[in-house]
Amino acid sequence: xxxxxxxxxxxxxxxxxxxxxxxxxxxxxxxxxxxxxxxxxxxxxxxxxxxxxxxxxxxxxxxxxxxxxxxxxxxxxxxxxxxxxxxxxxxxxxxxxxxxxxxxxx
Numbered sequence: 001x002x003x004x005x006x007x008x009x010x011x012x013x014x015x016x017x018x019x020x021x022x023x024x025x026x027x028x029x030x031x032x033x034x035x036x037x038x039x040x041x042x043x044x045x046x047x048x049x050x051x052x053x054x055x056x057x058x059x060x061x062x063x064x065x066x067x068x069x070x071x072x073x074x075x076x077x078x079x080x081x082x083x084x085x086x087x088x089x090x091x092x093x094x095x096x097x098x099x100x101x102x103x104x105x106x
Contacts, residue, residue, distance in 0.1 A: 054097040
């Protein structure tokens with residue numbers, strides 16, 4: 001497993017804490033293939049480069065939920081309602097993918 005240089009970690013704000021890498025190295029672990037780590041595989045961060053997997057859809061839903069909350073507390077109702085529609089679409093996609101992935105394991 002190739003880790004980023006110290007310079008690339010210091011020069012950016014990593015999506016995954018540096019301690020995570022130390023833990024992974026200490027126990028000689030590899031991250032699951034479907035979880036995209038910023039510093040370990042930046043090639044995924046191009047248009048269409050990330051796998052459509054239930055875990056990644058959950059990450060997207062989490063970001064949408066956070067944005068929805070900010071809009072709610074700032075009083076932007078129209079944008080809040082737009083995000084609600086988008087969230088519902090991705091929740092449906094998540095449940096469908098999770099069901100498919102679970103049936104593949106059985």
